[in-house]
Amino acid sequence: MTIFMNKRRLGIILTVTAISLALSLLFSSCAPVTLVKIKSAEFENIYPENAGDAYHKVKRSSYESVCKSGLIEMFFDKTTTSVGILDSSSNIFWSSLPSDEEKKSLLYAPLEITLLTESGKQYVLNTQDNSVSFGNFVFENTNNGVNVKYSLSLDADSGKADINTLPEESVRVDATVSYILSDGSFYASVNMNNLQLSDGVYVEKIKFLNSFGAYSDQDKDDFIFVPDGSGAIIKTGVSNPDFSPITLKVYGDDPSVAKGKASAPLGAFGIKHGKGAFLCIIESGESVADINAYRLSDTSLNSVGAEFAVTDSSTVSKKSKQVKTLGGEYGGEIRLCYRFLSGQSATYSGMAAACRENLIRNSVISSKSVTAENSSLPLIVNLQFGFFDSNGKFAVKSTFEQAQALMSLLKAKGVNSVYLHASGLFTDANNGESGDFGSFLKQLGSKEDYDALYSYMKTQNFPIYIDTPVLSVKKSSGDKAKNLYGNKTTYPNTQAHLNMPSSKRGYLKISELEDKIENLLNDSADVSFDGFALNDIGTALYSDYSSDFYPRESSKKEIAALIPVLSSNKPVMICNGNFYSLKNASVILYIPQGAVSREENEAYRSIPFTSLILHGTYDYSFGGINLSEDPKKAFLRSVEYGALPSADWYCLGTEENDKYDYNKNINEIVSYCVKASDILADLRDARMTSHYEARTGVFCTEYNNSAKVYVNYTEEDVKINGITVNANDCVKIS
Numbered sequence: 001m002t003i004f005m006n007k008r009r010l011g012i013i014l015t016v017t018a019i020s021l022a023l024s025l026l027f028s029s030c031a032p033v034t035l036v037k038i039k040s041a042e043f044e045n046i047y048p049e050n051a052g053d054a055y056h057k058v059k060r061s062s063y064e065s066v067c068k069s070g071l072i073e074m075f076f077d078k079t080t081t082s083v084g085i086l087d088s089s090s091n092i093f094w095s096s097l098p099s100d101e102e103k104k105s106l107l108y109a110p111l112e113i114t115l116l117t118e119s120g121k122q123y124v125l126n127t128q129d130n131s132v133s134f135g136n137f138v139f140e141n142t143n144n145g146v147n148v149k150y151s152l153s154l155d156a157d158s159g160k161a162d163i164n165t166l167p168e169e170s171v172r173v174d175a176t177v178s179y180i181l182s183d184g185s186f187y188a189s190v191n192m193n194n195l196q197l198s199d200g201v202y203v204e205k206i207k208f209l210n211s212f213g214a215y216s217d218q219d220k221d222d223f224i225f226v227p228d229g230s231g232a233i234i235k236t237g238v239s240n241p242d243f244s245p246i247t248l249k250v251y252g253d254d255p256s257v258a259k260g261k262a263s264a265p266l267g268a269f270g271i272k273h274g275k276g277a278f279l280c281i282i283e284s285g286e287s288v289a290d291i292n293a294y295r296l297s298d299t300s301l302n303s304v305g306a307e308f309a310v311t312d313s314s315t316v317s318k319k320s321k322q323v324k325t326l327g328g329e330y331g332g333e334i335r336l337c338y339r340f341l342s343g344q345s346a347t348y349s350g351m352a353a354a355c356r357e358n359l360i361r362n363s364v365i366s367s368k369s370v371t372a373e374n375s376s377l378p379l380i381v382n383l384q385f386g387f388f389d390s391n392g393k394f395a396v397k398s399t400f401e402q403a404q405a406l407m408s409l410l411k412a413k414g415v416n417s418v419y420l421h422a423s424g425l426f427t428d429a430n431n432g433e434s435g436d437f438g439s440f441l442k443q444l445g446s447k448e449d450y451d452a453l454y455s456y457m458k459t460q461n462f463p464i465y466i467d468t469p470v471l472s473v474k475k476s477s478g479d480k481a482k483n484l485y486g487n488k489t490t491y492p493n494t495q496a497h498l499n500m501p502s503s504k505r506g507y508l509k510i511s512e513l514e515d516k517i518e519n520l521l522n523d524s525a526d527v528s529f530d531g532f533a534l535n536d537i538g539t540a541l542y543s544d545y546s547s548d549f550y551p552r553e554s555s556k557k558e559i560a561a562l563i564p565v566l567s568s569n570k571p572v573m574i575c576n577g578n579f580y581s582l583k584n585a586s587v588i589l590y591i592p593q594g595a596v597s598r599e600e601n602e603a604y605r606s607i608p609f610t611s612l613i614l615h616g617t618y619d620y621s622f623g624g625i626n627l628s629e630d631p632k633k634a635f636l637r638s639v640e641y642g643a644l645p646s647a648d649w650y651c652l653g654t655e656e657n658d659k660y661d662y663n664k665n666i667n668e669i670v671s672y673c674v675k676a677s678d679i680l681a682d683l684r685d686a687r688m689t690s691h692y693e694a695r696t697g698v699f700c701t702e703y704n705n706s707a708k709v710y711v712n713y714t715e716e717d718v719k720i721n722g723i724t725v726n727a728n729d730c731v732k733i734s
Helices: 002-026 127-132 156-160 348-361 400-412 447-460 510-524 552-567 609-614 631-640 662-683
Strands: 036-040 064-069 072-076 083-087 092-095 111-117 122-126 137-142 145-153 172-182 185-191 201-208 223-226 232-235 246-250 262-264 268-273 276-284 289-294 303-308 311-318 321-329 333-342 379-384 386-388 394-396 418-423 464-468 504-507 531-534 572-575 587-589 604-606 646-649 688-695 698-703 708-712 718-720 723-725 729-733
Touching (some): 064 172, 072 145, 092 276, 122 145, 201 311, 201 321, 223 348, 276 348, 348 609, 348 688, 400 662, 646 662
Parallel strands (some): 246 262, 379 646, 531 572
Antiparallel strands (some): 036 321, 064 072, 111 201, 145 172, 185 333, 223 268, 232 604
């Protein structure tokens, strides 16, 4: 037995070593970063004078054809440098600048750059007022597009001079934008490595093609798609006077820099206007991107686009001055891919299909199909065994014997497939103070008790996934990553899916991640379980300002590259599901059930965009149905979105929240599980092809095997195509 374990561990070490070598070649530039601190009484954005409509708007007749690819054709206006795309299938012309027929005074530009000088002045320059109006640009046609080089400055002479001869802090930046057509798609890019700056000047942010496809003549079916939670659409044809612009941070806040923005699980957005639509996927640079959406107002059209924080920055007040700290820079390419849709494909379902194709082609997600080992739809049971509160007191919520009794009870009640997500088995469980597989907590039972639980689960083909923090470390750890100010990162451990008190924990140094994975594999080799449930990898992404500096993009790539090491050993669950972490996952837990940045209403509606991408390739679930304020509605939403039913339970009751006590709601959950299995079990490996509102309050989800699932959220029975969908119920037709 000892020889077997040593060989196994040798294999693990060799696997991690091979990955480590690959990563060392890929990320060889993780040297310390030089921070810049700028002090000022007040940081004020300085905007250029508007050069006029002749530069911010464009006539359709001014465009000249550049090239074609498939059903799309690129046009370019030599006066404004605006690029346009004609989609011949819908005969819609999409432009980077608004039409000259727009009555509003608009300051849109293909490229906007925010610069900061060491004297504390912030300049927001754009290509139209700071380059084109001065004549300080050149362009060249290529075989499949056009390149435009801009010299952006405060005056014409500074833009024409040799940038190396300008005085220090002269406000000048040179940037080249590339537009190409390839395989029926439109690609727009700007490379941060090719920017040229005056001495003492720093690039903070870049907006790129933010007005592409902006419109005001809205139809009732027009909308803007944003990746808010599961996905959402802004129905621009529906009045919404209380609307405020939406900002979503792709992959969530970077705790090393700033906090406060709603999270988006992927970098994609789109517009449906008239008979056509487009989807934009941020193929490169998404880790530093915000997605911003606006409705028609006095100063804006209906529009959506991305802003890139190319330099980490944070501002704090100190006495009478503000101090802005500038850190690491994103030095790669910003690349946008636009896909154009028409006819029946000009829907959010069509956008999701285009997005899925792009993500598979770029190896972001898998192209595999779900393999069902059981004819029943699995119930995901998120079972908390125990945790330490902020005072260090341990609370037992489930023992091994109780867990086995719960599994037996579920089986007896007709649940024939369960995925057990087991949390809190080890010392300092779920406080993130240990990701190591050590000895089970004695308070949970003996080793024999656990072996009996595992044996029963094996007999029933109910896999056990052990909750595993990878990026989390104890608050006193010396392996904690540092933030922009050189302090160790900390964040409150308040997991929404657990009824547990808050405590502080921190993030692991990225340079220690390989050792963490190796130790995890070695320590888990003696434990009987079926898979890892990675509770932080799909949620947290951060820059690490330790001595070995890792910018956010490098952290993303390093984390993503090490997930296959775990998944090659055992299947993995990913919690929350930022898309860069999903390729090697088997199951995704706690994906958002709807929009997360604001309340839904008639003009702002949740859609199953992520489900349309993931279904058939991954099993996924929302939070526990039992924790919802309206469990019946949560169940219906899970069926509508093709999700596995799930429950978050303790085996021991709690006075704080009876919803966690399975004795209070197990019969309800079982009934939902049986119903969901009847509808969805034979659809697990099917592609979700379409989703729409078939009738007010009644939604239809279509699959590629001709099945349709109707969900009725109204209080009355509804008949559709000869099929009756009962009130607050769901039905499948094949």
